[in-house]
Amino acid sequence: MSENKIEVKDLNLWYNENHALKNITVDIRSNKVTALIGPSGCGKTTFIRTLNRMNDLIDNVKISGKVFLDGKNIYDPDVDVVSLRKRVGMVFQKPNPFPMTIYDNVAYGPKAHGIKNGLKEIVEKSLKSAALWDEVKDRLDKPALDLSGGQQQRLCIARTLAVKPEVILFDEPCSALDPISTAKVEELINELKKNYTIVIVTHNMQQAARVSDFTGFFLLGKLVEFGKTKDIFERPKERATEDYITGRFG
Amino acid sequence: MISAYVKDKIAKAIFWISGMTIILTLFAILGYVAVKGIGAMSLEFLLEIPRAAGREGGIFPAILGTLYLTAIALLFAAPIGVGAAIYLTEFTKEGRITNIIRLWVDTLNAVPSIVFGLFGFALFVFYLRDYTGGVSILSGGLTLGFMILPTVIRTSEVAIKTVPKSDKEGSYALGATKLYTVRKVILPSALPGIVTGLILGLGRAAGETAPIIFTAAVLNPILPTSIFDPTMALTTHLYTLTSEGISERNAFGTALVLIIMILILNYTARFLDNYLSRNLKR
Numbered sequence: 001m002s003e004n005k006i007e008v009k010d011l012n013l014w015y016n017e018n019h020a021l022k023n024i025t026v027d028i029r030s031n032k033v034t035a036l037i038g039p040s041g042c043g044k045t046t047f048i049r050t051l052n053r054m055n056d057l058i059d060n061v062k063i064s065g066k067v068f069l070d071g072k073n074i075y076d077p078d079v080d081v082v083s084l085r086k087r088v089g090m091v092f093q094k095p096n097p098f099p100m101t102i103y104d105n106v107a108y109g110p111k112a113h114g115i116k117n118g119l120k121e122i123v124e125k126s127l128k129s130a131a132l133w134d135e136v137k138d139r140l141d142k143p144a145l146d147l148s149g150g151q152q153q154r155l156c157i158a159r160t161l162a163v164k165p166e167v168i169l170f171d172e173p174c175s176a177l178d179p180i181s182t183a184k185v186e187e188l189i190n191e192l193k194k195n196y197t198i199v200i201v202t203h204n205m206q207q208a209a210r211v212s213d214f215t216g217f218f219l220l221g222k223l224v225e226f227g228k229t230k231d232i233f234e235r236p237k238e239r240a241t242e243d244y245i246t247g248r249f250g
Numbered sequence: 251m252i253s254a255y256v257k258d259k260i261a262k263a264i265f266w267i268s269g270m271t272i273i274l275t276l277f278a279i280l281g282y283v284a285v286k287g288i289g290a291m292s293l294e295f296l297l298e299i300p301r302a303a304g305r306e307g308g309i310f311p312a313i314l315g316t317l318y319l320t321a322i323a324l325l326f327a328a329p330i331g332v333g334a335a336i337y338l339t340e341f342t343k344e345g346r347i348t349n350i351i352r353l354w355v356d357t358l359n360a361v362p363s364i365v366f367g368l369f370g371f372a373l374f375v376f377y378l379r380d381y382t383g384g385v386s387i388l389s390g391g392l393t394l395g396f397m398i399l400p401t402v403i404r405t406s407e408v409a410i411k412t413v414p415k416s417d418k419e420g421s422y423a424l425g426a427t428k429l430y431t432v433r434k435v436i437l438p439s440a441l442p443g444i445v446t447g448l449i450l451g452l453g454r455a456a457g458e459t460a461p462i463i464f465t466a467a468v469l470n471p472i473l474p475t476s477i478f479d480p481t482m483a484l485t486t487h488l489y490t491l492t493s494e495g496i497s498e499r500n501a502f503g504t505a506l507v508l509i510i511m512i513l514i515l516n517y518t519a520r521f522l523d524n525y526l527s528r529n530l531k532r
Contacts, residue, residue, distance in 0.1 A: 057422060059343050086425035096416035098435055108434070109424035156420070163424055 005030040005167060005197040006051060011065035013046060013055065020046050022221045024065070028167075028214075033189060033198045035208035035229065038218030039244065044201045045093075047218065048169050051199065052088040053081050069167070086113060089165035093172040095152035097144035097159070102136050105144045105155055109163035122162050130158035131188050150181025157188065168192065170200040174207065186211050205245060209233050217241045283505050290503025299471040304487065305497045309504055311473050315387070315481030316456055316511070319466060322391020322477065323398060323455040328448055331402030335444075338403075339410045340432055359400035364460035366397045371464035383478030390466020391477070397461055398451035405447025409440040442526040449519035453512045459485040484508045 006028035013021035021043050028034050036044040046055070053074060055061045066073045074084050086109075097105050106123040115122070123140070127133040132154040136147070144155055153173060160168055170189070174182040189198060189211050202208050208215055209229060216226040217240070225232060225241045236242040252260075298308035334355075338348055370393025374382045382389045413436050421431040437444075467486035474481045484504055491501040 052423065054419065054423065057419065082425050082427055084425075085423055090423040092416060092419065092423075094416060096414070096420045098417060098420065099439060108421070109426070112421075112424060112426035112430045112434075159420075159424065 003029055005070065006199075007068040007071075008051075009066045009068070011047075011050060011067060012063070013043075013050060014062045015058075016060050020221050021050070024223050026216060026223055026226050028197060028199060030197050031193055031195070032213040033193050033200060033211050034214045034216065035212030036199065036201045036216045036218060037203075037205055037208050037244070038224075040203075042218040043221040044218045045171055047223075048090075048171055048199055048201050051167070051169055052085050052090055054085075054090065056081060086163050087165055088167040088169065089160035089163060090169040090171065091153070091156050091160055091173050094176050095149055095156050097147070097152050097155050099143065099145055101141050102144045102147070102155060103140040106158050106162050109159060113163065126158040126162040127155075129161050129192070130154045131184065131191075132158055148181070150177050150184060153177060153181065153185060154188065157185070157192075161192075165196065167197045167199065170198065170202075172201050172203060175203060182207070205233075217244060219244070280509065283502055283509060286499070287502035287504075287506030290499045291506065295500075295503055296507070299473070300482075300487075301471075303469075303494075303496055304471075304491050304500055307471070309482075309484065309487060309500070309507065311471055312482040312484045312487040312504065313507065313511075315466075315474065315483040316485070316508070318387045318474065318477065318481060319391045319394055319462060319483060320452050320456045322387060323394035324448065324452055326392055326395030327398050327402045327451060331399050331448075331451075332406045332444055334399075334403045335406035335410055336432055336436075339407055340428065340436065355400045355403050359404070362460075363397055363458050366393055367461040367464050369393070370396070370461060375465055383476075385464075385466060385468065385480045387466055387474055387477040387479060387481050390462040390481070390483075393461045393465045394455040394458060397458065398455050401451040401454065402447055405450070406440070406444045409443025409447065410436060412443065413439040442523045445526060446519045446523045449515050449522070453515045456512055456515070457485060457508065459489055462486060463489075484511075 004027040008024055008026045008028075011021055011024040012019070024047060036048065038044050049055045050063065050067060051074075055063065063075065065075075067075060069084070069088065072079070098108060100108070103123055106126050107119045110119060110122050124133065124137075127136060132151060135151060136142075136155075144152065147155060153176075157168075157173075174185050177185065186207065189200065192198060193213075200208075200211065212229045214227065215229040215232040217224045217232065217236075217238070219240055225236060225238045227237075232241065233245060236245060295308040296313065297310050299311055300309060301307035334351075338351060342348055370389060374389035374392055375384050375386075378389075382392070417435050417439065418431060421435045426434070462483055463486060466481055467483050468480040469482070469486075469490055471482065472479070484507060488501055488504045488508065491497055491504065
């Protein structure tokens with residue numbers, strides 16, 4: 001396996017006339033956690049949504065440039081979005097479990113891909129990997145919406161793991177969670193990077209510093225600086241990065 | 251100068267009068283029909299066929315006919331209406347075509363019911379008579395189906411639009427196809443609203459006279475044996491009883507039965523809405 005799981009080349013994105021991403025070029029390493037930081041509206045969420053083509057769902061979006069996943073451009077016309085999203089999973093800002101039972105939430109993805117046998121094992125394994133199994137094993141048939149916010153978010157992680165992705169995108173996964181739930185999710189991300197390539201968008205710079213190996217700083221649709229998390233936080237090269245990290249704006 | 255307090259009081263009184271007017275109107279109509287019609291009510295009235303042109307006997311064939319007609323209307327309008335709503339909301343981008351479809355749906359909704367009757371007469375009774383049996387339950391039911399189609403499409407569309415975007419994105423992010431997302435996430439969440447819309451459409455269909463006068467209804471008291479037979483219906487029976495001055499008592503009796511049927515439909519809608527949304531609370 002090559003070192004880079006994802007290679008982004010000259011990516012531009014427009015919402016109507018609004019140039020939201022400008023010439024983004026970046027490599028995402030395999031089995032590492034890459035954090036994307038930056039002030040609100042800087043394009044980090046838009047960027048992460050280009051990696052599994054979630055922006056396809058929005059009208060009037062225009063994209064140029066290339067995103068290679070294991071060397072294959074995911075914007076090539078012959079790429080099947082469904083199997084792309086199976087390989088590149090996503091966890092959203094607000095926990096969004098389906099209004100179904102806990103079991104059905106986790107089994108949803110595998111079922112959508114036609115898996116009928118061994119669902120029980122998949123559900124159990126996924127919930128265990130998401131560190132939720134012990135809390136829900138006796139009530140798998142209960143509505144997922146009865147869980148607490150933190151549990152719901154871990155359920156959404158379990159749901160994503162159940163389709164066996166290679167990359168997991170986290171879009172500010174802790175912004176709606178309390179500090180204890182946040183700590184649990186961060187611990188989980190640390191655990192998950194052994195088996196998955198992880199990209200996480202976060203508002204929280206401490207979080208980026210805690211969980212990530214690499215960090216990218218976005219500002220006004222541009223990737224201002226990218227490098228090892230340690231370097232970004234201790235020796236930022238760009239003035240804007242330093243200003244943001246030290247809290248001078250943002 | 252009137253103080254804010256008094257202004258609020260006056261406003262409250264005006265809105266109270268508006269609210270009370272609705273309740274009073276409903277009670278006046280229901281009460282009047284009930285009082286005038288209750289005399290006709292009996293088991294015989296509900297379960298027997300009319301005799302002497304409706305002066306005596308019951309209205310059983312008309313009750314049955316109305317049920318058959320609305321059932322056909324439902325079987326026709328539900329799949330097409332919900333399908334169109336899914337297409338408009340999920341399978342196409344907002345633009346010229348969706349706007350044109352919506353404009354036409356709204357225009358269809360504004361077409362008077364007698365025009366639907368004429369259309370049904372021309373299409374089903376005349377042109378397609380080899381398939382519909384001419385004047386028949388099928389012809390009348392399909393005509394009613396066309397009439398309630400706009401209601402079904404619009405209410406279903408509203409119901410589908412209330413499904414949270416985050417639920418849909420969650421499904422797509424797991425690599426689910428559009429069809430799978432519609433079946434497993436969108437329709438279950440939208441179902442309470444869709445069912446309510448369908449039943450309210452049914453209530454409208456059950457209460458219409460004009461669309462079935464030329465297409466399905468007959469006056470002779472026969473029990474239909476298939477959907478290719480003509481039938482009596484409550485509204486047309488009521489119309490004949492009144493316009494020919496046959497029996498005021500039985501006319502009000504028929505009206506009472508019709509109103510009760512529609513009330514039952516409306517309450518069923520409400521019950522189903524609550525029942526189907528019990529798992530959707532968040």
